[in-house]
Structure formats: C-alpha cells, structure tokens
Amino acid sequence: MDKSQFTPLQWLDHWAETTPNKVFLHQPVNRVVQTHTWSEVKNKVESIAASLHHLGFTKGDKIAILSKNCAEWLIADLAIMRAGMISVPIYPSANPDTIQYVLEHSEAKAAFIGKLDKWQDADVGVKGDVVRLSMGYETMPCQYDWRKLQTLVADDQALPIHAPDLDETISIIYTSGSTGNPKGAVISYRAFNWANSEIVSLLEMTDKDRMLSYLPLAHITERCFVEGVAYHANTTLYFTESLEFFVEDLKYANPTAFFSVPRLWSLFQKNIIDKIGNSKLNFLLSVPLVSSLIKRKIQKGLGLQDARLLACGSAPISPSILHWYHKIGLNVCEAWGMTENCIYAVGCFPFEEKLIGTIGRALPGCEIKTTDEGEMLFKSGGLFDGYYKNEEATKESFTEDGFFKTGDLAQIDPETGAITIIGRVKDNFKTAKGKFVSPVPIEKMLAQDPHIEMLCVLGSGMAAPVALVQLSEGASSLPREQVAASLKENLLSVNNHLESHERVGAVVVVSEPWTPENDVLTPTLKIKRHVLHKQFAERIEELKGHVILWESDL
Template structure:
C-alpha cells in the first residue's frame, strides 16, 4: 500500500514494527524526562481504546480532549482513532462557557482531561453526563484515572483490527471564534493525511528531525505541522513541562524545526535586546569575526542552534522583526493557513528575504485565486468536509466550483506569485464619513513602532478610526511622556500615508493587557475586534485631532 495513504493508526503500527525501541515522545514531569518508545505508545493506545469500548462508547462517538500539550495528548488522540471514535480537541485556555458550548454542540460523550493552568475554572464547563477521563496529571475530579484506563479491559478480548476509511471523520476541530461562537470544522482522514504528507515532502522532514510541541494541539497548526508530521516522518517530539521551564525545555530539545507565533518571536527579540543592548548588538554584528560568534551564542541561548527550519504563523508578524532575525542568522518563514485547509496552504518555504512582508506563495498541490472584491479563494486536497451541524455556514463557505472562501482579502503579485493579506472581509468598517476603511494594512504599518505589543484599529460609525494600543513590556516601564512622543510621531507619519477618511483620529493606550482569559484574544492570540469595539466604541467614537491618550484619561 502507498504509505502516503497511511492513516495515523497505520503509521503507529509501521513504526512500532520497524523502530519499536526508538523514543518517540519526551515528556518532562517534575523536571525528570519520561520517554515513550513507539512500542510503548502502541501498547498504551491499544489499552485505552479497549477501555473506551469497555465503558460503553461505540464507533462514531465523539470524545473530547481538554489538556495542555503532553505525551499523553498524542496517545489519547491515537486511542480515540483506534477505538473508531472522533476526537474533539478543546483549547486548554478556553473559558467555562466555551468548554460547555463545544462539549454540548459536538455531543461529546466523554472528555480526557490533562494539564490545565486553572482547572477549577474549566471544571464548571464540564457539565451533564459527560464522563471525565484523567490523563494522569493533577486536574479536576475524574471518574477514571490514566492508570485505570490502561487496565480496565485487560480481562477482555482484544479489539479487532481497525483501519478507518479515508473519508471517515478523524476530528471535529472548533475554530477559535474571533467573530462569535466557534464552528466545528469536520476533518477527514483523507484531508489530514494529504496535508501531513505534503508538509513532510515540502519541508523534507525525516526521522532525524526533532520538534518541541508547545503551541496548543487543539489548533490545526500543531495538529498537522507537529503531530501529523511526526507520524509520517518518525520525527522525535519533545514537550515542555510549563511556561516557567519553556526556555530550558527548548534548549534540551534542540529542535531542528521550530514553529512559533509572532508574540513569542517578539518576546525572544526583546529579551535578547534587553540583555545585550540594541546599539551594542549592532556594533558586534558589524565586526566580521565577532559577528559569527555572537550569532551562534544567541542561537544557542534560544536552543535553536540546530534549527534548519523556523516559521511563524497564526497572526501577521512585523516585517521589521523578520529582518532583525535575518540579521542574527535566523531566517523565519512566514506561513498562512486555516483550520479549514489543514493549515497547508501558503508560505515562504524556502526562506527568501525578498518575500518578507508577504505570506509567500501558494504551496504545491494547492490553488488560489481572488474575487473581484479581493477575497482569497482556496482549494486543495486538505479541505475540510464542512461545519458540524451547520449546513448553512457550510454552503456559504464554498463557491460553485469548490473553492473555499477564506474571508481574507489578498493581493497576488502577477510576477512573483507572492501573496499579501490586506485585510479581512468582516474587518472592514465604515466611519461616520460613510467610506470603507480596511484596518489590517494600517495596523501592519503602525505596529512597527517598537513600543507596541498589540494594536487594534476601531472605527465603525465613529468620527475617525482610533488605534487601541497595548504597550510592550519594555515600553510600559518607560516615562509616559517618552512613549507618548514616540506614538505621536508614529501616528503623524502613518497618517501622512493615508487617505483623509482613513486617517487615525487618536491613539489610546489600554490599561488592561489583552489575553484569552479576558476574551479579547482567541486561544491562538488573534484579536477579537468586535469585543474591543463593544468595550470602547462609546468612549472613543468622537476622538479626533491626532491625540495620544491613556485609557484612564477617557471620559
């Protein structure tokens, strides 16, 4: 059989037979690394799958996973497949309302519960008859613990061999809900396998590669780029014990491929500059012999000295950050993808400095085009089957010729093929002047101010657009007058490039950091513009005159 058609279960069987003693998973627990070979993983998967049947669950049932990344997450995912059931991952940072919504909407019969930062908060969301299955970490009360699930079916006949059909559903993955309740994207084995194999081919992943799994496995990026790739390529995976030990665990893993989000790349940059000093760093990098030593020292300090592949996704990253990393010898490839296309779509692979500022070119096996209104349309073998229990949204999501409507506005360069995201269909707004404003391009320019951590432009029905700004950690510690002067200078410079109806009327520095916990950010750290509009619109709708204010100064 063509291995590219293998499901994760067949890969598990293949590696357990051909490389049974290879350590597949490294999990630190209380600073001691626990390892799991392919043979051990297969054994646990068989036991847990049998236990699920012993508990009365049947093929086709939905089983949720609510946990931070860990070795047990992958073992659980494989066990759900082995039992012929469908996984429903839930973000470990999700609030109780979201947890309850996903469990109820997906009709999940049980939920595996693992590491959570605040399990007491999540506990309220797991209601009704949903059975709780512990993954072996200190967490909310559960009916069955991890060890029990290894032995529950030991006295019963083993499960019959099961190979899913490629058109069967492997998972229902709920989107992060930046515009309302999350929608459950139905992902087939066929789409999942296709995307994973394409990623392996594109990035030339092999059994010599190592990756650190720390971005939420509930998100499609980690699910395909890390978990799925590991099944196809026999890649070794490492996990981090907690945020406290993230850098230490990254240095231990020494990944050869490392994917991250803009906020972490920005934080790494800040820590390096704080430690060395920007002027000093620039001087050292300008000295040929010293430059290579400094670059190696920085890369080793991050644990990225062996990384042949670096990438950023989930949200736009400032071109200035990518240029900065390029200067220290770390080339970060920006990529674009969605839950609905199993994340394999568009990217700057391999890295090309001239593509900085774009999301790259369409990847092999994929097709893109734009509508007359600039909406990006997409087609590939990795497309989802539709939204669970939402026929109307599914029908609206596709064109008559089978292209998925991404909701992103884009420009495709006819010469280079490079694609630039210029906004979101639903983000564009009309100010009181009656003309449409596309906020994303304005935000990308304004956000290059080093004092800014996050930025959101509001304006629907307002006198003029207003930029809400969350200061970076370093800027928050600086004198207010210094920060205000820099923001004002940036505001004037940006406004000089804009049409009159687009000009920013004011900058407002917010008081409270934006987080998933206070519902301003999605679990993948995208800003919920509609939430901020609801919080701020009435207080800022009349602001104009190119002011810079702090939230405490608003009426």
Template sequence: MTFAHPVSALRYWQQHAPEQVFLRQPQGDIFIEYTWHQVADESRRIASALTAMGFEPGERIAILAKNSAHWFIADLAIMLAGYVSVPIYASASSETIHYVLKHSETRAIFVGALDHWADQEKGIESDVVRIAMAAETMPAALQWSQLLKNNQPIAYSEQLDPNAKMSIVYTSGSTGEPKGVVMSFAGFTKASYHLIDQLDIHGRERTVSYLPLAHITERVYIQGTALFSGLISVSFVESLARFNTNLQSIKPTLFLSVPRLWLKFQQGIWQNIPPKKLDLLLKVPLLSRMVKNKIKVALGLEEARLLGCGSAAVSTELLRWYARLDIQICQAWGMSETLAYGTLNIPFNLKHIDSVGRTGKGAEIKVSEQGELLFKSDAMLTKYYLQPELTRQLYTKDGFIHTGDKAEIDDEGYVRITGRLKDMFKTAKGKYVMPVPTEAKFEDSSLVEQVCIAGDGLAQPVALLILSELSKEMDKVALEHKLAELLEHINERLESHERLAHLLILSDAWTPENGLLTPTLKIRRHKLEAKYKSLFMQADEKIAWY
C-alpha cells in the same frame, strides 16, 4: 513508506521502530521519553477502556488539556477505538466548553493539565464521562493509570476507512461562535504528507509542541508530520515559566510560532542588548557573528534548520530584523477549513519575505473580483458539523472555498494577505479601512506589545495599545514623546482616511483567559471594540491613557 490512515502508521512504527523515541514529556530538569512501542501500547489500552464503556462507533470523545504526551496518546486511542475526537482549547472558558460539548454531542472527555480547571469544569455537564489524564486536573470518575492497568491493548482493526470522520476541530471563534470543522482521516493524511514534502522532512528531526493542539496547525504540522514520517521526536514544555529553559534543552530543528511570540523574543533580546547597541554590533563583522550565535543559543534555536510563523499577520520589518540575525522565518498561511495546508514561503525567499509563500502540491488559489483569496486542494474539510447552510455558503460554484482573506498574487505565485474582509470598517466619511496593515506597522516598534485599530463610524480611526515591558521602564514624559513620534511616523505612511486620530493606551492585558484573545493569540476584534467603544469618543489628546 506511506500510509493511508494514521492507525496504520502507528502500527508500523510499533512493529518496525519500537525503541525509537517519539514523545518527550518534561518533568523538572529531565524529560520522560516515550518510544513508539510505549505510545502504541498505552493508546491501545486506553482504546480498550473506551470501547468497554459501550459507546457507539463514531461517537464523540473530547480532549481538554494542555499539550502533552498524553494528549497525543488520548487522540490515538480515540482513533483506535473508532470514535471521533473533539479537541478543546486548554484556555477555553466554561461557556465555550459547554457550547462545544453540547454542539458536538460529546459522550466523554479526557481532562489533563489546566490552569483554571475549577472554573472550566462548570462547562461539563454530569452526563459527560470525565477521564483524568496523568496530571493534576479536575475531579474525574476515571483515572488514566487505572485504565492502563485494567485493560489489555486493543487489537489493530483490519477495516480502516480513510473517508470516515477523524475529528471535529472547532475554530477559535474570533468573530463569533466556534464552527465545527469536520476532518476526515483522508484529509488529515493528505495534508500531513503534503507538509512532509514541503518541509523536506527526510532525516531525524526535533520539534516542540506548545501551540494548542486543539488548533489545526499544531495538529497537522506537528502531530501529523511526526506520525506519518516517523522521523520527528516531539517534545513538550512544562510551563510558560520554563519555556525558554525547555527550548534550550530541546534545541529543535523545526520550530513554528506565532507573531506574538516572535515579538516577545525580540523584546527579550532588546532587554539584554538595547536596539541601538545591537545595530552597532551587527555592523562589525567579527562581533556580528558572535552576537548572532549568542542570540540563537539564548533562544534555543542554534540548531533550527526551519523556522515558521503563521496564525496572524506579522510585520515584514520584524521578519527582516530577524533575517539580519540570520534567523530566517518563513511565513505560512492556512485555515481550519484547509486543514492548515495552504501556502508556505519555503524554501525561505528573502525577496518574498513579505508574502505567505506559494501553494504546494494538490492546491490551487485565485483572487476573486472582490479581492478575496479563493482556495482549493485535495486536503480540506468535509463539512461544518450540523451546519449545512454554512457549508453551502463556504464554496464557490467551481469548488473553491471562500477564505475571507483579501489577498494579492504576483506573477511568481507568491501570495500577500492584505487583510480580512470581516475586519474592514467604514469611517463616518464613508471610507473603508483595512485595520491589519496598519496594525502590522506598530509591530516594528519596541514600545508596543498588542494593538487593535478601530473606527467604525468615527471621523478617523484610533489605535488601542498595550505597551511592552520595555516601555514600562521608561519615564512617562519621555515615553509619551516617543509614542507621539510613533503616531506621526505611522500616519505619514497612511492614506488620509486611514490616519489615526488617537493612541489609546490601555492598562489591562488582553489574554485568552479574559476572552480578548483567541487561544491562538489573535485579537478578538469585536469583543475589544465592544469593551472599549465608550473610550473612542472620550479621547481629546493624541495620546490618551486609560
């Protein structure tokens, strides 16, 4: 069964699989389960409430909340009522919230569970109607429970336009103001079906939704594949503190993550089994099997058949380290503009573990003379919202889009991303440096949690580092000796103009809340460089502490 529109899929599952569990919301030690009938019924009641507010068809309704069953339901309600959703990252600052709401001309906003709503509500002007989800959140004029009680389910429309706007997905703004990527129902549908095919979803699956639903990857890989396949139960996590407990309970068969979380998992494993001891255990066949299984159970991944990693560059050595544990992590590449559909290393190919895989059905890639990856598929953005000149600049004359990524494609079609064109900088010697490959080399070290390579106008680049929890337990003299060894080891593998002059060890964390990471945990390079540029000139030791 295939559908041309997400509302058609919802209608079908409500009618043909009403008692099948679709969403699972944690509450303490239990999960509240929502069947397809319950999800459809609540979505249709909230949709009735929205239409009663008198908004014109196509008007924008925002969602500002952590991932939850109600996030899915609110999104479906917006579709059912004929409006356009505008997801906003739950960690967004009041300034970003204000910008997105004004730029998208949003009329109403769903607000749900948030960590800093008292600061964030300053970004919502009084003329934007607030609707509070069933969660502790900011004051709102309308309450979810009352809307459910006071409204009957809206009738399913017989006039569904696949080419209509479904959502305006704002980019995370790693290099400036967020851009509004307009996604049509047709684009969302095609991208979702392509992924259902590539992920080989043909039987019952379990997954967990915790990466931001305001980001295109979670929206298509998780929400889209679950909605159209009807085969995936989607569970959510209660909090960061209970993440691992929830994951152990869910036992996902499909699990997607970002490099930073895979690094966190690795550091957690090392805290329980130090690296040297783990290496020794893995060399003993019987013990190796037991240790691998114990680690998978501890992570909650013992039943996972497919593991993924994307959003930012990841160290090949980290992936190889996991492969030794029989944890095969497939890299993928995509963008908001490609609706997350791009390339995947699926099925997992150890020979090409350093690549982001190959294109799937309906997609084409090539590399320009400048080394930029160019991409085209039948599932892409419609345009940038209210930015026609940016839309024009995005496309090549033959219909490919400029991705901004430098890449190589081998004879088998596997793609290796070598950096971002905008990240490249020139040293005082006139030599260009791509920071991402050097940053990836630091990910092989248990000492480092976050890294940013900078050096525009310097004689040699420098590395800004946030140390791992493991390193903080070490004696400072011993730690400094290890860091010096790390610097020497990395510099030996770099060209002369790329070699690092200093390691700048910073004490303050980089987080989405302080604006130094995007909501998808990528570094905001321009903000880091601006914040710490004064330190670049001060450093007079190989290892400098701040």
C-alpha cells in the same frame, strides 16, 4: 499501499514494527523527563482504545480532549482513532461557557482531562453525562484515571483492529473564531493525511528531526505541522512542563524545526536587545570576525542553534522583526493557513528575504485565486468536509466550483505569485464619512513602533479611525512622555502614507493587558475586534485634540 495515504494508525503500526525502541515522545514531569518509545505508545493506545469500548462507547462517538500539550494528549488521540471514534479537542484556556458549548454541540460522550492551569474553572464547563477520563495529571475529579484505563481490559481481550476509511472523520476541530460561537470543522482522514504528507515532502522532514510541541494541540497548526508530521516522518517530539520552564525545555529539545507566533518572536527579540543593547548588537554584527560568533551565541541562547526551519503564523508579524532575525542568522518563514484547509496553504518556504511582508506563495498542490472584490479563494486535497451540524454555513463557505471562501482579502503579485493579506472581509468598516477602511494594513504599519505589543484599529461609524494599543513590557515602565513622543512620531509617519479617510485620529494606550481570559483574545491570540469596539466605541468616538492618550484619561 502508497504510504502518503497512511493514516496515523498505520504509521503507528509501521514505526512500532520497524523502530520499536526509538523514543518518540519526551515528557518532563517534576523536572524528570519521561520517555515513550513507539512500541510503548502502541501498547498504551491499544489498551486505552479497548477500555473505551469496554466503557460502552461505540464507533463514531465523539470523545473530547481537554488538556495542555503532553505526551498523553497524543496517546489519547491515537486511542480514540483506534477505537473508531472521533476526537474533539478543546483549548485548555477555554472558558467554562466555551467548554460547555463545544461538549454539548459536538455531543461528546466523554472527555480526556489532562494538564490544566485552572482546572477548577474548567470543571464548571464539563457538565451533564460526559464521562471524565483522567490523563494522569492533577486535575478535576474524574471517573477513571490514566492507569486504570490501561488495565481495565485484559491483554487477552484485544480490541479488533480498526482500519478507518479515508473518508471517515478523524476529528471535529472547533475554530477559535473572533466572532460568535466557534464552528466545528469536520476533518476527514483523507484531508489530514494529504496535508501532513505534503508538509513532510515540502519541508523534507525525517526521523532525524526534533520538534517542541507547545502551541495548543487543539489548534490545527499543531495537529498537522507537529503531531501529523511526527506520525509521517518518525520525528521526535518534546513537550514543556510549564511556562515557567519553557526556555529550559526548549533548550533541552534543541529543535531542528520550530514554529511560533508573532508574540513569542517579538518577546525573544526584546529579551535579546534588553540583554545586549541594540547599538552594541548592531556594532558586533558589523564586525566580520565577531559577527558569526555573536549570531551563534544568540541562537544557542534561544535553543535554536540546530534549527534548520523556523516559521511564524496565526497572526500578522511586523516585517521589521523578520528582517531583524534574518540579520542575526535566523530565517523565520511566514506561513498562512486555516482549520478548514488543514493549515497547509501558503508559505515562504524556502525562506526568501524578498518575500518578507507577504505570506509567501501557494504551496504545492494548492490552488488560490481572488474574487473581483479581492477575497481569497482556496482549493486543495486538505479541505474540510464542512461545519458540524451547520449546513447553511458550509454551503455559504464554498463557491459553485468547489473553492473555499477564506474571508481574507488578498493581493497576488502577478510576477512572483507572492500573496499579501490586506485584511478580513468582515473587519473592514465604514467611518462616519461613508468611506470604507481596511484596518489590517494600517495595523501592520503602526506595529513598527517597538513600544507596541499589540494593537487594534477601530472606526465603524466614527469620525476617524482610532488605534488601541497595548504597550510592550519594557515600554510600560518608561516615562509617559517618552512613549507618547515615540507613538506620535510613528503615527504621523504612518498617516503620511494613508488616504485622508484612512488616517488614524488618535492612539489610545489601554490599561489592561489583552488575554483570552478577559475575552479580548481568542485561544490562538487573535484580537476580537468586535469586543474592543463594544468596550471603547462610545468612549473614543469624538476624540479631538488628543493625538496620544491613555485609557485612564478618557
């Protein structure tokens, strides 16, 4: 059989047979690393799968996973597959209402409950008859603990091997949409396998590679780029114990491939500049004999000295940050994908500096085109089957010739094939002047100011667009006059490159950080523009004579 079509279960059997003693998972607990070999993982998977059937769950039932990343997350996921059931991952940072909605909408019969920062809050969302299965960490009350699930069924009562058909559903992944309730994307084994196989081939992943799993496994990026790739390539996975030990655990893993989000790349940059100083760093990099030494020292300090592949996604990243990393010898490739296409779609692989500012080119096996209005359309073997219990949304999401409507506005360079995202169809707004504005390109230009951590441009029905800004940690401690001067200079520079109806009338520095907890960010740290519009629209609609001001002054 063509191994590119192996399911995760077939890979589990394959590696447990050919490399049984190879350590697959490294999980730190109380600063002691617990290891799991392929054979140990398989034994636990089969025991837990048998227990799921023993508890009365049957083929096709939905089983949720509510936990931060850990070795047990993958074991639970594989056990759900082995039992012929369907996983429904839930973000560990999800609020109780979202947890309840996903459990009820998916009709989940049970939920594996693992590492949670605030399990008392999450506990409120796990209602009804959902059976709680503990993953072995201190968490909410559960009916069955992790050890019990491994011993509930005797070894001589082995579960019949489930060999899923490729068209069966492997998982229902609820998108962390920036508007409305999340939609459940139905992912088949076929799509999941295809995407993972393509990723492994493109990135040349092997059993020599190491990855740190820390971005939410409830998100498609981590499910495919990390979990799925590990199954296909026999890659070794490491996990973090907590945010407190993130840097320590990253250095311990010493990954050869590392994927992150703009916020973390920006934080790494800030910490390096704060420690060395920007002027001093630029001078050291300009001295040939010293340059390579300082680059190596920085890379080792981050735990990325052996990283041959670095990537960024989830949200736009400032080109200046990518150029800065290139200058210190770390080539960060920007990539784009969606839950609906198993994240494999567009990327700057291999790295090319000239592609900075774009999301790269269509990856092998992917077809991309744009409509007359500029919306990007997509087709590949990794497309999802549709939205769970939402035929109308599914039908509206596809063209007659089978292309998925991404909702992103894009430009494709006819010569290089490089794709630039210029906004979201639903993000464009009309000002009081009756002119449409696309906020994303403006936000990317404003983001060049190092004092800015995050920003959001609003303007629907307003006299002129207004930028809401969350300051970086360092900028928050600086004198207001200094920060205001920098923001004003940046604003004037950006406005000089915009059409008159696009020009930002004011910048407002917000008082409270934007987080998933206060519902301004999604679990994947995307800004909910409609939430900020509701909070600020009336207060900032008629700002006159105040180019830069603080929210507290409104």
